[in-house]
Amino acid sequence: MSLRAASIRLVFLFLIPSMAMTQERNQTITDPKNGNEILIGYCDRKAMEKGENATWFSEYYDAYEPDRNIINELKQKQAGIEIFIILGTWCSDSREQVPRFFKILDKIRFDKKSVQIVAVDSHKEAGNIDLKIYDITKVPTFIIYRKGRKIGRIIEKPFMTLEKDLLMFFNEN
Numbered sequence: 001m002s003l004r005a006a007s008i009r010l011v012f013l014f015l016i017p018s019m020a021m022t023q024e025r026n027q028t029i030t031d032p033k034n035g036n037e038i039l040i041g042y043c044d045r046k047a048m049e050k051g052e053n054a055t056w057f058s059e060y061y062d063a064y065e066p067d068r069n070i071i072n073e074l075k076q077k078q079a080g081i082e083i084f085i086i087l088g089t090w091c092s093d094s095r096e097q098v099p100r101f102f103k104i105l106d107k108i109r110f111d112k113k114s115v116q117i118v119a120v121d122s123h124k125e126a127g128n129i130d131l132k133i134y135d136i137t138k139v140p141t142f143i144i145y146r147k148g149r150k151i152g153r154i155i156e157k158p159f160m161t162l163e164k165d166l167l168m169f170f171n172e173n
Helices: 003-022 053-063 068-076 092-107 162-170
Strands: 027-030 037-043 081-087 115-119 141-146 149-155
Touching: 053 092, 068 092, 068 162, 081 092, 092 162, 141 162, 149 162
Parallel strands: 081 115
Antiparallel strands: 027 037, 037 115, 081 141, 141 149
16 A cells, blocks of 8 residues: 555544544535535535435436335445535536435445535635545545545446446445
8 A cells, every 4th residue: 555545544433533533514605606505525425315415316316216126235235335425506517416325325324424524615625624635626525435544436427326326436346
């Protein structure tokens, strides 16, 4: 394992969860680019299920029906998986893909404690959280880890479908 990979692993496993516990969650700001109120920094799913965010979250969540066969496979292969989500509540792709992603996680009964979420502004900045090591160019970005080792990344939109892409990653050792 390279030094960079080891550093990223340590940040995800130790630094991010501990920072998330010490910083206030679900903060909002006025986005400098578009003037809308957006989430910034560490957040949780609940923040997307209330207020102005609830409209788009419930619309895409309710409408999405993941492939049942793939869901059954994902249930069997989720051991040791951690997920880091970087999103923008101002971003149409985040508004579409993040609720769908959570629908899949709900269907496989994924452990909520194994998901970290950071919201960014339109400049891909998350307030005082340094995301440079993650090389975020588009949102949403879903980074999939197994036992601290990165096994995959979905950037903006899935290659096939979210559940098929996840299965491809979950099949990694």
